[in-house]
Amino acid sequence: SQQGEEDPQALSIQEGENATMNCSYKTSINNLQWYRQNSGRGLVHLILIRSNEREKHSGRLRVTLDTSKKSSSLLITASRAADTASYFCATDLIPAGTALIFGKGTTLSVSS
Amino acid sequence: GAVVSQHPSWVICKSGTSVKIECRSLDFQATTMFWYRQFPKQSLMLMATSNEGSKATYEQGVEKDKFLINHASLTLSTLTVTSAHPEDSSFYICSADTGGGLETQYFGPGTRLLVL
Numbered sequence: 001s002q003q004g005e006e007d008p009q010a011l012s013i014q015e016g017e018n019a020t021m022n023c024s025y026k027t028s029i030n031n032l033q034w035y036r037q038n039s040g041r042g043l044v045h046l047i048l049i050r051s052n053e054r055e056k057h058s059g060r061l062r063v064t065l066d067t068s069k070k071s072s073s074l075l076i077t078a079s080r081a082a083d084t085a086s087y088f089c090a091t092d093l094i095p096a097g098t099a100l101i102f103g104k105g106t107t108l109s110v111s112s
Numbered sequence: 113g114a115v116v117s118q119h120p121s122w123v124i125c126k127s128g129t130s131v132k133i134e135c136r137s138l139d140f141q142a143t144t145m146f147w148y149r150q151f152p153k154q155s156l157m158l159m160a161t162s163n164e165g166s167k168a169t170y171e172q173g174v175e176k177d178k179f180l181i182n183h184a185s186l187t188l189s190t191l192t193v194t195s196a197h198p199e200d201s202s203f204y205i206c207s208a209d210t211g212g213g214l215e216t217q218y219f220g221p222g223t224r225l226l227v228l
Binding site for chain 2: 040041042043045088099100101102103104105
């Protein structure tokens with residue numbers, strides 16, 4: 001089953017622009033994570049935000065979490081061509097110890 | 113950081129054959145491992161949860177007799193696709209949990225299976 005729904009499904013921007021991706025989920029979570037996947041490759045863990053956190057930063061990444069709206073956003077600032085990839089949000093369900101449930105993903109294309 | 117490996121990284125096989133994929137945690141013990149499947153341009157879908165020494169728990173719609181999972185040790189889980197068919201062609205990814213909750217779950221690089 002899938003829990004998260006990313007929006008938009010595809011995003012095309014120019015280098016230097018910011019990219020914002022949104023994720024909505026359905027049930028209560030312990031935490032939410034964002035992953036990147038280059039075409040045909042494995043997953044790269046980007047950032048984790050816990051259910052009691054509202055915002056988190058890591059380098060050019062900014063993640064927000066609104067548990068009341070069951071949504072999260074990932075902002076990539078000053079994008080680069082190397083940021084071209086698919087981005088997935090993943091949530092774990094309560095109780096803890098269950099597998100991650102992935103959203104459908106946003107495909108980001110950054111052109112130089 | 114913790115490393116999870118998968119072997120093979122890609123495999124091509126004939127329809128009707130069985131394929132075994134290994135998932136290893138290289139520098140930690142994984143009490144739980146998860147197997148995901150990803151079709152082209154789609155997201156990861158959880159197939160099963162594997163606990164060391166016990167039977168795997170399969171997600172709805174995943175045939176346990178077709179996708180055999182063995183978690184024989186704390187560092188190795190195997191997924192065997194039995195009597196593979198072209199529709200089983202996919203990207204199979206495992207992840208391993210160190211036991212510290214999902215904040216310490218690490219993903220393997222994936223295995224691409226092509227069934228002819």
